[in-house]
Amino acid sequence: MVVRTPVAGPPSRYVGVRDTGPVRFDVMVEVRLRAGVADPQGATIERSLPTLGVEGVRGVTVGKAIRFTVEAGDEGEARSIVGDLVDRFLTNPVIEDATVALAVTA
Amino acid sequence: MTVTVGVVVFPGTNCEQDVAEAVGRLGAAARILWHGDATIAGVDAVVVPGGFAHGDYLRPGAIARFSPVMGAVQTFAAAGGPVVGICNGFQVLTEAGLLPGALKKNDGLKFVCAPTRLRVETSASVLTGRVDAGTVLSVPINHFEGNFTCDDETLAELRGDDRIVLRYLDNPNGSVDDIAGICSAGRNVVGLMPHPERASHPLLGSTDGAVLLAGLLAAADERRTGVRTSRQGASF
Numbered sequence A: 001m002v003v004r005t006p007v008a009g010p011p012s013r014y015v016g017v018r019d020t021g022p023v024r025f026d027v028m029v030e031v032r033l034r035a036g037v038a039d040p041q042g043a044t045i046e047r048s049l050p051t052l053g054v055e056g057v058r059g060v061t062v063g064k065a066i067r068f069t070v071e072a073g074d075e076g077e078a079r080s081i082v083g084d085l086v087d088r089f090l091t092n093p094v095i096e097d098a099t100v101a102l103a104v105t106a
Numbered sequence B: 001m002t003v004t005v006g007v008v009v010f011p012g013t014n015c016e017q018d019v020a021e022a023v024g025r026l027g028a029a030a031r032i033l034w035h036g037d038a039t040i041a042g043v044d045a046v047v048v049p050g051g052f053a054h055g056d057y058l059r060p061g062a063i064a065r066f067s068p069v070m071g072a073v074q075t076f077a078a079a080g081g082p083v084v085g086i087c088n089g090f091q092v093l094t095e096a097g098l099l100p101g102a103l104k105k106n107d108g109l110k111f112v113c114a115p116t117r118l119r120v121e122t123s124a125s126v127l128t129g130r131v132d133a134g135t136v137l138s139v140p141i142n143h144f145e146g147n148f149t150c151d152d153e154t155l156a157e158l159r160g161d162d163r164i165v166l167r168y169l170d171n172p173n174g175s176v177d178d179i180a181g182i183c184s185a186g187r188n189v190v191g192l193m194p195h196p197e198r199a200s201h202p203l204l205g206s207t208d209g210a211v212l213l214a215g216l217l218a219a220a221d222e223r224r225t226g227v228r229t230s231r232q233g234a235s236f
Helices: A042-052 A075-092 B016-025 B068-078 B090-093 B152-162 B208-225
Strands: A001-004 A017-019 A024-034 A064-072 A097-104 B005-009 B028-036 B045-048 B083-086 B101-105 B112-120 B136-143 B147-149 B164-168 B179-183 B189-192
Touching: A024 A075, A064 A075, A075 A097, B005 B016, B016 B028, B016 B090, B016 B208, B045 B068, B045 B090, B045 B179, B068 B083, B083 B090, B090 B101, B090 B189, B112 B179, B136 B208, B147 B179, B164 B189
Parallel strands: B005 B028, B005 B045, B045 B083, B083 B189
Antiparallel strands: A001 A017, A024 A064, A024 A097, B101 B147, B112 B136, B112 B164, B164 B179, B179 B189
């Protein structure tokens, strides 16, 4: 990430520009069963709802939320790191896929 | 010289002593292989036993597959070494990519601990070389996530190549095609959800698991000595 601030120092091609180093990102990976994979947990929850007096709820699915922070040079690099982690470890691609939400740590 | 069976232990594994006992009674020597050591210490066969490696955290076997010992197990399997994954071990082998498919939660969402009847579907695997196809065995299961699944293409491949090793007679968990155990293309890696070590002594209610473990020992011995003693001449 590049920040423009006045800098005292040797003249460079990019006067006034300083690299602030790696950025920390908040990541939320939501792991879900792939479409077409039966979800008995979701089905059980859905079936239980009328007993609680709730009608009209359909399509209940249960997944996992995995949260962490990661350090990277920029968002592209962060997404690449997280994507690799998701493919190799956080999901079993035979039965799961995931969505990734990523933002610079406030 | 006796066959040595390496039994892998992860934090949370709990069936290694039963496997060691069972193969010991069949005349083999058992060696516990700690997951943190990147070696299988020259054993003749590897068993990845049941339990709850890493507490089944993230997914059963998901963390275990990255343990240092698994690199050595992969190399051994690639060279044709006999590897059997029992229950959690089957889960570890699918996560590690040594076997296809995945094990999902049981359809009824109940943990099932019960004897099951299995039919041997092929003698051409390191586990079933001492038993005829068609034989029915009583072997217990003990799992919550033993529901084998794979895509249609993989299922067609398993069926076409005779790689379904064991099927349930009364499917207890919803496994596709009643699959209880499968093998790799090389037929030297077998994964099954039932526990043969828990059916290896009269006191346990069944000795049907012993013939499976005996098959593994025979396959290991053949590979070591080059002398074929198992029923079917599958090449490993």
